[in-house]
Amino acid sequence: MNLAKQHLDIGLFSTKRDEQLAFWQQAVGLPYDHVGKLGGGMQQHRHHMNGSILKMNHSRNPLPAAPPSGIVGLQIAKEGLGHRQALSDPDGNKVTLVPKGTDGVQGIAILLKVNDPAEHDRFWTEAMQFERIDEGRYRCGDSLVVVAERGKVERSPQWRGPGYRYMTVQVWDCLAEYAGILARGGTSGGEPRVLGDTVRFAFVCDPDGNHIEISQRASLTGGKL
Numbered sequence: 001m002n003l004a005k006q007h008l009d010i011g012l013f014s015t016k017r018d019e020q021l022a023f024w025q026q027a028v029g030l031p032y033d034h035v036g037k038l039g040g041g042m043q044q045h046r047h048h049m050n051g052s053i054l055k056m057n058h059s060r061n062p063l064p065a066a067p068p069s070g071i072v073g074l075q076i077a078k079e080g081l082g083h084r085q086a087l088s089d090p091d092g093n094k095v096t097l098v099p100k101g102t103d104g105v106q107g108i109a110i111l112l113k114v115n116d117p118a119e120h121d122r123f124w125t126e127a128m129q130f131e132r133i134d135e136g137r138y139r140c141g142d143s144l145v146v147v148a149e150r151g152k153v154e155r156s157p158q159w160r161g162p163g164y165r166y167m168t169v170q171v172w173d174c175l176a177e178y179a180g181i182l183a184r185g186g187t188s189g190g191e192p193r194v195l196g197d198t199v200r201f202a203f204v205c206d207p208d209g210n211h212i213e214i215s216q217r218a219s220l221t222g223g224k225l
Contacts, residue, residue, distance in 0.1 A: 001129045001180075002172045004220040006141030007107055009168035010074060011044075011055035011213075012093060013063055013160055019090040020056050021045060027087060028076065028095060030054055036198075042160075050077055050107035052143060053168070059160075066161030067154040070208045073111035074164070075146075077101070093163050104133065109144040110167055112210070113151045119207040120147055127186035127204075128169075128212070140169060155209035159189065166203070166211040174216035178202040181214070200225040 014020045024030050030047035038044055041061045047054040073094040085097040098105055114120045117136060124130045124145060130138040136147030145167070159165055171177045174192055181204045182188060189203030189211045200216040218225055 001140075001169070001177055003141055003170065004172045004217070005051070005170035006143075007051035007053075007170075008110060008140050008143035008145070009053040009055060009170070009213075010071070010108070010110055010164060011057055011166045011168065012089075012091075012164045013057045013059060013162060014089075014091050015059055015061075015063060016090045017043075017045075017058040020058070023087075023089045024054060024056060028097070029078075050142075052108050055168075057160075063162050064158045064160060066156040066158040068163055069156070069161070069165050070112050070114060070153040070206070070210045071110060071164035071167070072113045072148060075103075075105050075109040075111065077105045077107055091162060104137070104139075105144060107142045109146050111146050111148040112206075112208075113149045113153055114147050115150070115153050115208050117147050117150060123186065123206050127181050127184040129184075153208040153210075159203065159211040166213055168213040168215050170215050170217055170220055172216065172221055174200040174202055174214050178204065178214050194225050197225065 030049050033046040036044045043058050045056040075096045075098050077100040078097045079100050081099045087095050124138040125132050130140045133139050138145045186204045189205040192202040194200045202214045203211045
């Protein structure tokens with residue numbers, strides 16, 4: 001996979017705008033970037049996170065009552081931290097600050113609960129072409145995807161719902177990478193679309209139906225979409 005950025009991003013949805021912004025900026029300490037309008041009463045509040053972006057998508061309308069995604073936690077490396085700090089955001093999403101380098105976490109680690117670790121191993125190493133660095137641990141740039149536990153994950157027809165919902169891979173060519181992932185055994189979660197002159201994006205799904213955004217962002221690629 002030809003990455004345009006060496007960091008994964010992660011997105012969550014919430015109806016608690018003020019509480020979430022206070023948590024991520026004050027309790028976690030993430031610098032605020034900007035807000036973008038997604039339409040349908042949805043705004044995306046973007047925060048910097050060791051080169052990654054935390055996307056806090058605020059909905060002014062009730063979110064669909066979707067089952068939880070398989071994304072069960074987020075680890076964020078922090079320079080100068082002496083020990084792990086386990087936190088939960090206003091909706092109960094788990095985030096842990098860890099000393100930089102702990103368990104190989106240099107930037108962020110996205111933690112998954114999975115139905116079948118073997119299926120995930122094939123998906124992350126073959127379809128997504130991430131590097132397996134240990135059993136159940138996969139690297140994309142300086143970010144990690146970690147199979148943290150095995151358990152029942154219910155697929156949801158809705159990718160928008162409460163809590164952590166998706167991760168984003170920034171690439172040079174969305175169309176080529178999307179087609180390549182499907183050819184290597186991945187499944188589509190949404191065909192390529194263009195949002196203004198900002199981004200071309202598509203979605204693929206992991207074996208449990210978690211969405212991965214394949215994003216070609218003009219500000220990173222410096223070219224036309």
